[in-house]
Amino acid sequence: MRYWLMKSEPDDVSIDDLAARPGGTVPWYGVRNYQARNLMRDAMTVGDPVFFYHSSCAEPGIAGIARVASAAYPDATQFDATSPYYDAKATPETPRWLNVDVQFVRKTRLIGLAELRAQAELANMRVLARGNRLSITEVEPAEWRYITRELMGLRED
Template sequence: MRYWLMKSEPDDCSIDDLARRPGSTVPWYGVRNYQARNLMRDQMQVGDAVFFYHSSCPQPGIAGIARVSSPAYPDATQFDPASPYHDPKSTPEAPRWLNVDVQFVRKTPLVPLAELRSHTELANMRVLARANRLSITPVDPAEWRFITRELMGLDNDGI
């Protein structure tokens, strides 16, 4: 099993929105970065654990835990001219963009970005890297354990 951090703007989809969805599952649509797309396509597996991260909001941080619940498949928003994620160069025969489905596991107390930055144990965490703009980043198992146990107070890995 691998561990991931996936960013979502809570105005678009928050951890609470995910929890209320039928089956508590949502497609992780709108990824328009090749590196993030390749992570979904080449490395993500059903069952992988996800930190659900609220971004572009007054208090960014980890708001919950989810799991990958589908393999990567073509993101339908790329074909929709009305979507802000429309890509006119992408076709159903040759899609450029993919998404995976994620399923709600639990809401957690918010772990703010400033809190993540304050711990030397997380100094190499990709989301904290200077100029990191990726919406999906891998999380080292030791970082996952530190966050779930020390910062969230869970007695296991949260999944």
Template sequence: MRYWLMKSEPADCSIDDLAARPDQSVPWYGVRNYQARNFMRDTMRPGDLAFFYHSSCAHPGIAGIARIASLAYPDATQFDPASPYHDPKSTPESPRWFNVDVRFERKLSLIPLARLKSVPELSGMRVLQPGNRLSITPVTPEEWAFITGRLAGQ
């Protein structure tokens, strides 16, 4: 079991949007960073858990928990010329970009970014490091246990 933090802009897909989908799952499309892509393609496995993080919004923070529901597969948006995620250098025979499906587990009371930053036990958390812009980051088992055990109930 691995743990992740996956950022989504709530205007695109919020934790409530995920919960309201008929099958409560969504492809995590549009990732155009090689390191984040590699996490999905090479490391994520069905059953892994992820913090669903609202980013680029008025109140960023952890909004819920999702479960990885599929192995990585080619992101269809890379082949669609009408998509903002289109990549003309990518082909179906040699795709560059991948996504996984994530499934809703539960909503949390928002754990704001400022709260995460204020906790010494989370000072090493990758998402909190200066300059980190990755949309997907690993979370250690200790960080996961601290957040779910001590912060998620507040």
């Protein structure tokens, strides 16, 4: 099992939107970075825990916990010419972009970027690295435990 942090703009899909969806599940569509795509394709497995992170908003940060709910499959938005995620080079026979389904587990208090940065135990967390813009990053098990236990007050992973 691996741990993940996945960024979503709350104007697109927030933790509340995820919780309200049928089955609490959403396809993680629109990823257009090969490294992030490859993580979904090659490293994520069903059941992996996910920090649901609000990005590109007034207060970015971890807003809840989700889990990977499907294996990677072709992202339908790449074939939709009306979508901002359309890719003219992608075809159903040779898709370029993938997504996984993500399922709601729980909403937490917002753990903002400033609070994450203030924790010495999280100094090497990938999402905090200078210049990091990836929408999906791996979270080390010790980082996951620290955030869930010390910052969220949870006693289970």
